[in-house]
Amino acid sequence: MAQFDSWAKWELRRRDLLRAGWTAVGLAGLGGTWLQFQRQRSLAIRVPPLPEAPVPDRLASPMRVLRDFDYGTLKRENGRTVREFEIVADTAPLQLTPSVSFVTWNYNGRIPGPTLRAKAGDRVRVIFRNEGGHSHSMHFHGVHPAEADGVEPVRHGETTVYEFDAEPFGIHLYHCHIAPVTRHISKGLYGLFIIDPPQPRPPADEMVLVMAGYDLDDDQRNDLYAFNGVPHYYHHHPIAVYQHQRIRLYVLNMIEFDAAVSFHLHANFFQVYPTGRTLTPSQETDILTLGTAERHILEFSFPFTGKYMFHPHQDAIAEAGCMGMFDVHPAKAKV
Ligand SMILES: [Cu+2]
Numbered sequence: 001m002a003q004f005d006s007w008a009k010w011e012l013r014r015r016d017l018l019r020a021g022w023t024a025v026g027l028a029g030l031g032g033t034w035l036q037f038q039r040q041r042s043l044a045i046r047v048p049p050l051p052e053a054p055v056p057d058r059l060a061s062p063m064r065v066l067r068d069f070d071y072g073t074l075k076r077e078n079g080r081t082v083r084e085f086e087i088v089a090d091t092a093p094l095q096l097t098p099s100v101s102f103v104t105w106n107y108n109g110r111i112p113g114p115t116l117r118a119k120a121g122d123r124v125r126v127i128f129r130n131e132g133g134h135s136h137s138m139h140f141h142g143v144h145p146a147e148a149d150g151v152e153p154v155r156h157g158e159t160t161v162y163e164f165d166a167e168p169f170g171i172h173l174y175h176c177h178i179a180p181v182t183r184h185i186s187k188g189l190y191g192l193f194i195i196d197p198p199q200p201r202p203p204a205d206e207m208v209l210v211m212a213g214y215d216l217d218d219d220q221r222n223d224l225y226a227f228n229g230v231p232h233y234y235h236h237h238p239i240a241v242y243q244h245q246r247i248r249l250y251v252l253n254m255i256e257f258d259a260a261v262s263f264h265l266h267a268n269f270f271q272v273y274p275t276g277r278t279l280t281p282s283q284e285t286d287i288l289t290l291g292t293a294e295r296h297i298l299e300f301s302f303p304f305t306g307k308y309m310f311h312p313h314q315d316a317i318a319e320a321g322c323m324g325m326f327d328v329h330p331a332k333a334k335v
Contacts, residue, residue, distance in 0.1 A: 044203045048240035048329055059094045059104065060111050060229035066207050066239065069194070070114040072124075082123040083166075085116055089132040089154075089176070089189065096224055096231055096321075102214055104188035105132055105176070111229035112210040112254070113191030116174070118166040120195050126162040130154045136184065139177035140193055141293070143167045151177045169197040171250050171276035171295045182256040186215055186222070188229075190254045192295070197279060204248035204299065205241055211263070211290075211312070211322055213255040222257050224321045225312075231321025235309075238327035243305050245331070249298040250276070253290035261312040261322070262289045263298070268308065270300035287313055302328040 047067065072083035087107050094104045094111065107113030118124050128138050137160075139150035144164035154160045175181075176189035192208055212229070213222030224231045241247055249270075251263055264287040271281035272288060276297040288296060302308070305328045311318035 045205050045245065046242055047205055048242060059092050059106065059109060062228040062230050062233040063237065063239075065110065065112065065115075065228045066209075067205075068115060068208075069117045069206075071117050077123070080123050081119075082125055083118050084125045084127065085114075086127045087113065087129070087138060089128070089130045089136045091132050091134075094188075094229070096214060096226075100216065100224070102216060105134070105136065105184065106188045107138075107191055111188040112208075112212070112252075113174070113189070115192040115194060115208050115250070117194045117196065120166055120169040120198055122166045124162075124164055124166050127159065128154060128162060129159040130156055132156060135178050136176045136189060137178055138162060138174050140164070140174045141172040142193065142195070150174070153178050166195045168277065169195045171195075171252070171297055173252055173254070173293060173295060175254070175293075182220075183218075185254060186213060186256040188212075190252075192250055192252055194250060194276070199279070201248065201279070202246065204246040206248045206250070207239070208250045208252075209263075209310075209324075210252045211255055211261060213257060213317075213322075215257060220257055222255065222317075222320070225255065225317050226321050227324050232323060234324030238307055238325035240327050240329060241302065243302050243328050243331045246299060246301050250295070251288075251290070251298055252295040253292060255292060255317075255322075258292075258314070258317065260289050260291045260294075261314055261317055262287050263310065264313045265298075265300070265310045266308040267304070267306075268300055268302060270298040273297040273299070302326065304328065305330050 072085045075082040075084055089107055090109055091105055093101050096102050104111055130136050133156050135153035135155050137150045137154050148162045148164040150162055172193040174191055174193050176184040178184050209227050212226055214224040215221060216223040227234055253261055255261055269284050269286050272283045274282050274296055308326050311323045
C-alpha cells in the first residue's frame, strides 16, 4: 500500500494547504463556502484505496490525475471571488512503454495538465510562465474577451496572465494554441477546465478521463494512445470503484490526427450531459462519439461487481493504449 499511503499523505497535505490558504485570505462566507460545501459533499462518497501499482514516471501518474481537481488559490478582490492558478509549461521525457520514451511538452509537469475547477461567475486568473524552450500559450474554451483568448505566443522565459469570468458552467478544456497546434497539443499541452453550476451536481465519485494520442515519428499519425497520459495504464491497473455508487466521468477527447473516437463502457449504460451544459441528461447509451476537443459528463453506477472495460470502439486505437478497466467492489466491502 506504499503508493496509496504516499498519495494519501500528498492529498492531505494538499487539503491542509488549501485550508491554510483559505484562512489566510479570510474567506469565510465567500467562495470558500462553496469549496467547503464541495468538500462536505465529497465526504458522502466513498472512494476505494488506490491499488498498489508502480508510478510509471514522475511526469505522469494516471491514478493521481484521475481524481485530482485544482480549485486554485482563493482571493477576494473588489467584492468578487478570484481563483488564481499558476501554470508552468515545461519540456520533459515520459516513459510511454518500457521501450518508448517520448519528449513531452507539458503543463505543471504532468499529462494531462491540472484539472482546473471553478464555479460559474468566479473570476479566474491564470498566471502562465513558459519554461518550455519553445513558444507556448494557454487557450481556454468558454466565453471570454479576445485579450484572454490565449492565441498569442508566450516566449520561453516569459510570463503572462489570462483573466476572465468562469462562464458558462460545463466541462471545458485548455490547450496551447501555437502553430502547428496539433503538434503542441499532441506533445502534451492540454487539460480540463471544469466550471461547476451555481447549484452543485449531486454527490458522486468524480473522475477525469482524457483520451490522447502520441505521434512518435512526426508522420501525422498516432502510434500510441492513452487515457490520462500513459498507454494501457488503467488496463493493467484497474480503477477501483464501489458497486451502486454514482460515478461521474469528465471525459475529453484530445486525440489529434484521428477525426473522432468513441467512448464505450462495457456491461452498462451511462447518462450523457453534453459538454456538461445541462443538469438533466440528454440521452442514455453505452457508446458516445467525440470529435477532437469534444467533451461530456457521463454518469452511471455499476449494478454488479467485477471488472469492466472502457475504451474507444475503434479497436485499433484501444489496442494501441486507449484501454482501461473499472474494478467494481461490493458496496459494503472493506477494500
Ligand atoms: Cu505550445
